[in-house]
Amino acid sequence: MGQRTVITTSTGLAFAALEYLAAAGLVTYVAGDSAWIPILVAGLLALLAYGFFGELNSMYPTAAAIRLYMQRAMDDRIALTITFTYMTTIVLVIASDAFIVGTALAHAFNQPAWVASLWIVGLLAVAVSCNLRGITVAGLLQDVATSVVVLATLVIAALALAHSGHALRTPWQPLHGHSPADLVEAIALGVFLYSAFEWVTTSAEEVRRPEAIQRGMLVAIGILCVVCGLATVAMSHTLDHHELTSAYPQLYLGVAAIGHAGLWVMAGVTAVTALNTFNGGFITASRFIYGTAREGALPPQLARLNSRAVPWVPVVALGVVSSVVALIVALTHGWQVLVAVGAALEAMVYGVAAFCAIRLRSRQPDTPRPFRVRLLRVLGPFAMVLFGALAVIASVSVNNHFNPAPLAIIAVGAALSAFYVVRVLPGVRTKEAARRAATPRRRPPRSEAT
């Protein structure tokens, strides 16, 4: 994997279809045209997270890095609980992308709303089937897909602004008609626009040069900042409230830019984003579950491979759970709740990464760190407090209204994870230990001479 593919992978993983809805949702918190400001601030915060992930990944350049650095920085039960809770973000992103693409396609084809459910199930069935057959998006295709999404979004946003026929109204006044608390909530949502850029660290074993991962993440943050900033300003400038709060604001943006053809362009772009999300999401989550099961921390059934060496149980389970979540979202129209859950979990994980970086500096001072965060003693605690606060804010706010639903969803997920780790896992481990104890060593004992 070369530098270009690392950049497109990092950007592509972050640039899910949910990005458009999160960007449109962010507009409700600040004075329209100044929506780029919270995105820029969130980008600077993402740079902090980049530093922590960069240092941790340079210490453990492996797909299992998250397990390794969390295990060494804190109690393994807490590490596992956080990791399992974090994994739910992947399910949410897969589910929301299926929902958004399905809804966008149903709208583009002028089909009734219930047809979107068929698209959702169909898309996820195709994704599961491709994964089970071991079909993955090759590096070159990933490069092309991400480039198409980024460039098309940039061009459509620029054309929409140019065709609007009037100047920006409040580009420098985010607080115009809003409170500072709204701006903070917008920044919390803005963090979500960058979320998953760090998933590229799971490709550490595939890169030709280890430092490519850190550089790739840095460039990806820059790209995301520019594209999301421009798209958000264009949306706020050209779309009305109904269009902004719909499930497919990007389609309206396409229409604002180049008329009806823009609807099809953006429907196509939305479908391409799913390619990246389904590919990256299914592989990352299923391989992590597989690895954890092989390690003995999940039931062994989750480590079963099919004839193409694909862990089929996690892939099917992810497909089923994602379908159920996507259909619930389609029925309840609660996609902004998903955005808030994702934003809160992502901020939480950025805070955890800061904690791990600090803790490992003292616990493992001699472990080589080809990449080091400067001023970690200052930036680390600052990031922990800041991301912690953003996580709390994001978890109790939906569409600029107090709503504890995201917090409740996260709490349920964390409680289930903790229950598994504290009550079920010891049994799983005892069973595995008994199996190993009953299996005699095959290696012949060494003779005295050796």
Add this chain to the structure above:
Amino acid sequence: MATTEELCEAFADWRARSNGNPRLSKMVKGWDRVIHFTTTDTDQGFTMRVQDQLLSALVVGYEDQPDVIVTGTSEDLCDMFWGDLNPSEKYMSGEIALAGAQQDVMRIDAISMVAFLDQ
């Protein structure tokens, strides 16, 4: 530390069990690869090939461009070949490292699983 002879003996056992496993044979169909093993404590290198659904004999030294590189202590690699050690556990703890495409890594893991679980 395991000697070269011990590693080769362990690998021969692993190879016999892997090549005699019809499920694994199917899993490596069309997967012709060169795998390098590197020991961190004895600084030794070994080469294994997978060709036509069969594992080759272990060659001492590096040959050809590798698709996957497996790195670990000689003891861990020896125990892995004998099937006495859970390679995933060692991988997840960072004691065994792999470099290569994810699909290739999964296949290597599948082969090592045959030895560990004797499936």
